[in-house]
Amino acid sequence: MMNTKPPKLAEASLAFALLKAAAVLTRVLREGRSLDQAIAQETKGVKTPQALGAIQDLAYFGMRHLGQGQVLTRLISGKPLLSPEPLNELMALGFGLLWEGKNPKYPAHTVVDQMVYACTGSEQFARAKGLANACLRNFLRDANTWRTKALEDPLAQHNLPVWWVEQLKAGHPEQWQTVLAQAQSHPPLVVRVNSRCMTAQAYSDQLNAAGMAASVIGPQAVWIEKPVPVSSLPGFELGHVSVQDSAAQMAAPLLNPQNGQRILDACAAPGGKTGHLLELADIDLVALDSSPHRLDRVEDNIRRIAPTLTGQWNLKLKVAQAEQLESWWDGVPFDGILADVPCTGSGVVRRHPDIPWLRRPDDVAKLSRLQHKLLNALWSTLKPGGTLLLVTCSIFPEEGPQLAAAFQDNHPDAVAHAAPGLVLPTSSTGSDNAGFEASPDGFFYAKFEKSPIS
Numbered sequence: 001m002m003n004t005k006p007p008k009l010a011e012a013s014l015a016f017a018l019l020k021a022a023a024v025l026t027r028v029l030r031e032g033r034s035l036d037q038a039i040a041q042e043t044k045g046v047k048t049p050q051a052l053g054a055i056q057d058l059a060y061f062g063m064r065h066l067g068q069g070q071v072l073t074r075l076i077s078g079k080p081l082l083s084p085e086p087l088n089e090l091m092a093l094g095f096g097l098l099w100e101g102k103n104p105k106y107p108a109h110t111v112v113d114q115m116v117y118a119c120t121g122s123e124q125f126a127r128a129k130g131l132a133n134a135c136l137r138n139f140l141r142d143a144n145t146w147r148t149k150a151l152e153d154p155l156a157q158h159n160l161p162v163w164w165v166e167q168l169k170a171g172h173p174e175q176w177q178t179v180l181a182q183a184q185s186h187p188p189l190v191v192r193v194n195s196r197c198m199t200a201q202a203y204s205d206q207l208n209a210a211g212m213a214a215s216v217i218g219p220q221a222v223w224i225e226k227p228v229p230v231s232s233l234p235g236f237e238l239g240h241v242s243v244q245d246s247a248a249q250m251a252a253p254l255l256n257p258q259n260g261q262r263i264l265d266a267c268a269a270p271g272g273k274t275g276h277l278l279e280l281a282d283i284d285l286v287a288l289d290s291s292p293h294r295l296d297r298v299e300d301n302i303r304r305i306a307p308t309l310t311g312q313w314n315l316k317l318k319v320a321q322a323e324q325l326e327s328w329w330d331g332v333p334f335d336g337i338l339a340d341v342p343c344t345g346s347g348v349v350r351r352h353p354d355i356p357w358l359r360r361p362d363d364v365a366k367l368s369r370l371q372h373k374l375l376n377a378l379w380s381t382l383k384p385g386g387t388l389l390l391v392t393c394s395i396f397p398e399e400g401p402q403l404a405a406a407f408q409d410n411h412p413d414a415v416a417h418a419a420p421g422l423v424l425p426t427s428s429t430g431s432d433n434a435g436f437e438a439s440p441d442g443f444f445y446a447k448f449e450k451s452p453i454s
């Protein structure tokens with residue numbers, strides 16, 4: 001009897017990485033996992049760093065080119081959905097790789113060979129070998145015509161769900177195309193230099209002297225031109241630097257904590273801004289998050305920078321729904337509150353290309369309702385004279401300007417102070433040589449002082 005068991009693919013092969021990356025996309029699209037969670041699940045048994053790197057790279061690539069891949073799969077196979085369903089993701093990934101004719105990630109013939117090999121290496125797809133081969137070769141025979149045809153579909157034009165693009169257009173009729181272009185670009189590696197240890201300029205000089213091109217792009221922000229693993233950054237293990245986008249670095253200085261103050265970080269995990277607050281002043285900090293698993297990451301982050309914090313500081317971590325005051329608040333009011341509330345994440349698609357595919361159109365309204373609820377509850381825990389900083393990493397008006405305006409309308413004791421408002425992910429943050437690649441993530445900032453009602 002013939003042995004029909006598919007061959008085990010070598011980890012070093014592109015076929016292996018293609019199969020794994022396609023399985024990652026399937027978990028995102030069909031199970032609603034985040035891209036990073038899905039990568040962690042699919043790479044559990046993978047042994048070599050090269051294979052891990054290739055899977056991660058292909059999964060991110062596949063996510064960023066999903067619209068084009070999906071449209072070509074549908075057009076060329078002539079079927080709305082292939083069977084078994086995960087084959088759709090494998091084919092979308094293959095077409096995504098073939099789309100770019102000029103500077104392809106892999107030569108076209110390698111992609112086709114390895115896609116076919118990937119099918120033979122999986123029981124699930126073994127029968128699809130012929131279909132994959134025929135469809136991919138069909139595309140290559142007349143790539144320009146297929147591309148032109150695919151681009152009639154807005155899904156292929158923007159590589160994003162159509163409702164997401166419409167939402168962006170409505171919110172930013174002038175800049176939506178630049179915002180989309182930035183979202184397709186690779187995110188820069190930006191670090192926050194711990195002001196307890198050194199200046200941003202001193203760290204940038206240190207990197208340049210070590211042959212790592214870097215420039216200062218914010219008060220404590222340094223952009224490292226060629227991304228490297230964080231563990232290889234000088235001083236990282238010692239807590240001298242933390243990875244944080246330049247726009248996210250605006251939060252803690254805007255709240256401006258002072259020594260001895262009692263501060264609340266209401267939605268703290270994974271703790272990027274928690275660490276920054278502690279670097280700026282010796283404070284009594286309460287950090288809340290509704291997710292115990294994410295709150296563990298705050299602890300890890302603070303453990304790393306703790307040796308650099310020499311004064312009298314205190315940090316209490318609490319798992320709680322911030323709006324349920326009775327479950328966590330001891331009644332002692334805060335001098336300052338950082339309300340970095342949950343949002344769609346529409347400002348950070350460049351870093352998390354899975355976000356638009358995981359969200360649903362009604363999430364914007366749902367999240368906006370939660371944001372209103374959180375702000376209303378947190379306001380009552382603030383001292384008169386205290387400051388609340390509202391932050392979202394979203395550029396949808398409902399989660400930014402409209403949210404802040406409604407909050408102010410409902411709270412006559414809220415006095416608005418100068419704040420950046422919308423930081424659109426379109427421009428560089430200052431340095432002359434920093435272009436699109438050093439541009440900030442999209443954020444919204446509003447700042448309110450609480451005055452006693454007259």
Ligand SMILES: C[S@@+](CC[C@H](N)C(=O)[O-])C[C@H]1O[C@@H](n2cnc3c(N)ncnc32)[C@H](O)[C@@H]1O
Binds near residue numbers: 268
């Ligand atoms: C935008 S993230 C915060 C990022 C964080 N401030 C930082 O700089 O690393 C929002 C956080 O809010 C948490 N969250 C969601 N709903 C919450 C709620 N009702 N109460 C408290 N935290 C909540 C999420 O688990 C998530 O960690």
